[in-house]
Amino acid sequence: MNHSRRALLPTLYDRLFQTLGPQTWWPADTPFEVVVGAILTQNTAWRNVRISISLLRENGLLSQGALRAIPEGELALLIRSSGYFNQKARRLKAFFGHLDRHWQGDLNRFLSQDMDRLRIELLGMHGIGPETADSIILYAAEKPSFVVDAYTLRIFSRHGWVPGKTRYEALRRFFMEALPADVPLFKEYHGLLVRLGHLHCRKKPHCSGCPLEPWPVTPNV
DNA sequence: CACCAGGCAAGTA
């Protein structure tokens, strides 16, 4: 590991924070709402998820008991605005069904277990992939698991900071080996990368005009 | 109207 690779992530964080300021953007008040939001926002814009959350709240469904009681088909209609609503209704039911069967419905106790075991259990649940799992670990359990998303993959491969075929687990390891295991830092870093992705790095082949330019291209990992 | 955002599971080879 050479010096420039070691310095890349801390230096990038400083530059993003100076340019964009604090983000602290995950819109949820409780661990329960983090879980619901994490599932609803899969491959979906947050504005569409907010509509669903509001509707759930208006109908008194933002509780484990209410989600347990409502039929899957009725739940699906209420989260329609989030897209993929039949799948997501099934995933919500699966998550809280698992919690009932294996943890007596105790979300806090589930989230309190060792981080690596929590991650493995989450990844074994229907509808929970790596990004959703890490979002739940970081924002609901408040444990330091770095959340990689499509923006992060795109930004890092386009800048040549990682090999083109780098996928989720490898990029997560890259962050976690280079940064201190710090929950507020991981939240802020993820928020900054999402913001950067929204601003400049969607469909464009290069990040011309983005806050990172000019940036010295760093050798691959 | 066309197009876009941006995870996961299941099926294929």
Add this chain to the structure above:
DNA sequence: TACTTGCATGGT
């Protein structure tokens, strides 16, 4: 292991 397809909305 790696690639493909289905799932669905609201905003521009």
